[in-house]
Amino acid sequence: MDPLERDYIARWASTILGFPCIDYLSEETASTIFHELSRSEETLNPIRDTWGNWDWQYCASQRKGLTYVPHVDQLLRSALSRRVRGSNATMWPANKKFALVLTHDVDMVSESAISLCGLRQCAACELVKPNSLLRKSLSLSRMSARYMSQAFRDRLDDCLWHYEDWLKVEESYGFRSTFYFFPSPVKKPAQWDCIYQFPDIVRFNGKRMTVREMMQSIHRAGWEIGVHGSYRSAFDGEVMKREKGCIEDALGSRVTSVRQHYLHYDVRITPTLQGEAGLTTDSTQGFNRSIGFRAGTSFPYWCWDHVHQNPLRVLEIPLHIMDGSLFHPAALEYDEEFAVRHALQLMDAVEAVGGCLTLLWHAEYLNRPKYRNSYKRLLDEAAQRGAWGCGAGELYEWWLNRETSVAMDHLRTASTASPSL
Template structure:
């Protein structure tokens, strides 16, 4: 691929294959057991995080813009990671505390966790109306603009526990559409209404096919059909291992490759691509639909960009324009567990309204993925 007309030294083929990431990302142990984020990305160091440089190069070297239905300018993929189902569940708080204590090495710290967990449980049982028990609001907002998203749910069991695992069970109860449902019933209802259910697997699945299959099977038992889409919890993903694990577990679409603390194009592209297996030097049959913007990266107050609502909207408009210019896919993630935070919900509604006035094609991960695979000729990148 030609590097002409570019004012950077990035090898785009190497970028999309994940080789820069494999070379530059430190191990979790080197960054305190956390997921390394945008600071280690080669594009950030070059000041190119918000630029879809791969897509621009594709177009400037004679490649065609992707074809979207109705000749839309670009596509929007809407997603939600369901990390928690309730804010005020005492049962979930007890499970959460037990899990934390199990992962503590010191007895002193375990005691502190136990006391804190006990206090939280007492506070939570006093509350009545759970402010995130209004999942129907996401469906209603999306239905108004003729959109259906992907909801990524976590499994309820794991053989390889980690302190970030979910604390909900499929038998827990929630209020949905004004009525009491179990989580399993709500998942089936969302599925039956035509939204997509994807898997949000736990931290320790990123390198373990059997564990990932085990978790996928749990959600498939709930919905009664195959699950094809995945996004790793905490975006915990190793580019040298996870693509192969996803493919072997039978997924077709992944949308993990974005950032927790920033927004932008982690691999320099808004176009879906067949992810590369670096060990076996081959393209896999799993399509990566990269995550471009998530709510928490912009709006959390203690990490990430820490933007206010207005500035977050300005950042988003800039990325929307960049995706429009290349006719790519703008993948958005909004967490249902933050619906009680008004600026977060307002930003979602405002963005959805703005997008609905543009010439877009909007859908779930599966919608976008199947359209891309069937109708758009795959680029010669990588």
């Protein structure tokens, strides 16, 4: 195993366990962990799905029946079992038992409204779709009719205009979350991109305001705003930088967290572009059509640069459970009971290793009972179990401080132990 790869695993494992532990890991164990965290299997197999993504069905761990368990965390624990046995210490604030990272992708802000800029983007998207001329025309007519009634709709209510309810439910448990907003306007829209714009009118906390003002209100309340990178940004560094700038200009504040729309992502390219754009935390490495542990771990890890064979300065907070994966007909298609039962199975496994469970519930699904109820039930359960409910940026800060303090402790111990000259 390359020394850089071994150092990378040493840093990750000691951040979790709080002491240098690489010497307790066999070459084989360290190599298995590296293979999973670096996602090297995704560089070796060119297969991708409809959206150009790696997904659960391609993982070797899926064929071994391991995607629903954090098998890498379990491997680390079992290799260190003698050292960690009997210890009740966790790595989380106030010795919380595990972390629950809460996130929302904001793909829509209205069920009915559309701006002129949104209509233009919609037309551009429609032109690149592989649909018949008739279907394209019908879709454009529908969108135009939507735009024509805009003046009236602005004064009416919209069933999505109560996104403050996400904040209220999280606040009731003392939790926070990250809202990933889509940049606007998108320069080269793809057919799957979102169409809302920052000047669009919404209602938030009972007040009429623009999307831009809603983002600022959420941020002022103590929640994090991140970038929901457009489909093409995953492969285009200039687009990625521009979109980060778009969100920062609208928010009037720096943003550091990102999740790619549709989870469109390539481990060889996207994390490098995110890092070059100045983003420090990503939460895209998950599944669209199932739930589980893409890298076999519940814990964050630094993304690996497959070109220069180095760790990048982008921390991956892996995504484990997405609402669409639980309920969509093209995914698991569960009802509420089945969804909660399976999600709790993952929570059990994460709690057992003192790890971190990441949820993604789309902001626009808050009126769908099974989506809303299941979210609340998972938060309720996590709070009862003593979880730390936080956003991606908060977790990044905590991880970075923990990594630094463990490294400093190690240096102090080593200098005390070395003979003075």
